[in-house]
Amino acid sequence: MYVLVGLLGLIVGSFINVVVYRLPRMLERRWRNECQALFDPTENPVEQSAYNLAVPQSACPACGHQIRAWENIPVISYLFLRGRCSACGVCISLRYPTIEITTAVLALLVAWQFGPSWKTALALPFTWALLALALIDLETQLLPDAITLPLLWLGLISNVNGLFVPLQQAVLGAAAGYLSLWLVYHLFRLLTGKEGMGYGDFKLLAALGAWFGWQMLPLTILLSSLVGALVGITLMLFRRMQQGTLLPFGPYLAAAGWIAMLWGTPLTHWYLGLFRTG
Secondary structure, eight states: OHHHHHHHHHHHHHHHHHHHHHHHHHHHHHHHHHHHHHHOTTSOOOOOOOOSSSSSOOBOTTTOOBOOGGGGSTTHHHHHTTTBOTTTOOBOOTHHHHHHHHHHHHHHHHHHHHOSSHHHHHHHHHHHHHHHHHHHHHHHSOOOHHHHHHHHHHHHHHTTTTSSSOHHHHHHHHHHHHHHHHHHHHHHHHHHSSOOSOHHHHHHHHHHHHHHOGGGHHHHHHHHHHHHHHHHHHHHHTTSSOTTOOOOSHHHHHHHHHHHHHHHHHHHHHHHHTTOOO
């Protein structure tokens, strides 16, 4: 099982590389077309070649060399090519094999935690969706509905028979997750006149609530806030970030949600135990 899960993780990691690169550009194309249709409906739309997750074929950004099947084997192709394009010799970004290996490692941790079960079968796409969302948010500060909304519905469907939590807790978790950050957003804007986060963060926390119920939301918010604060302080100490720079919240929500899935219950018991007496 671990061998199969690891191999599947590598393959999905290769696909996540495509999603992270192409999905924001697909959205940008759609938004441009919608804006043109709204503000200048009489002008004929500009002809554009097909661009989605399958078309066109992956190519080297430097020379346009189309990636052949044997050059697209996760990790192995990178090692065989020594990290360079076979046509022009330009360096291939290390992020591609890194994401593939990370996807496989996360998948193996899920399989190790839940074993051969329906929980593993559903926790794997949950994990991969969170990874894709975190990477997209880091690069573009976007959390696409194309991933967050299916993730929310899959969480509710997974809990119809109480796989992770009873359905009632899942529904309340989805509502509480969305409304909690929605309230924080509007209070922050009322007090400062600025927007502290985006609506994608509300939807992502709603999805996490749909998977693991409202009881897990305080731990998720606490973990994400702590990790975000530590990363922000570290970047400021090393002068990688100036004060006032926008820091995407989605990656920390995603990391906290994944940790809550695997170790949320023991972490909650440990935290509550700190305040018990006697």
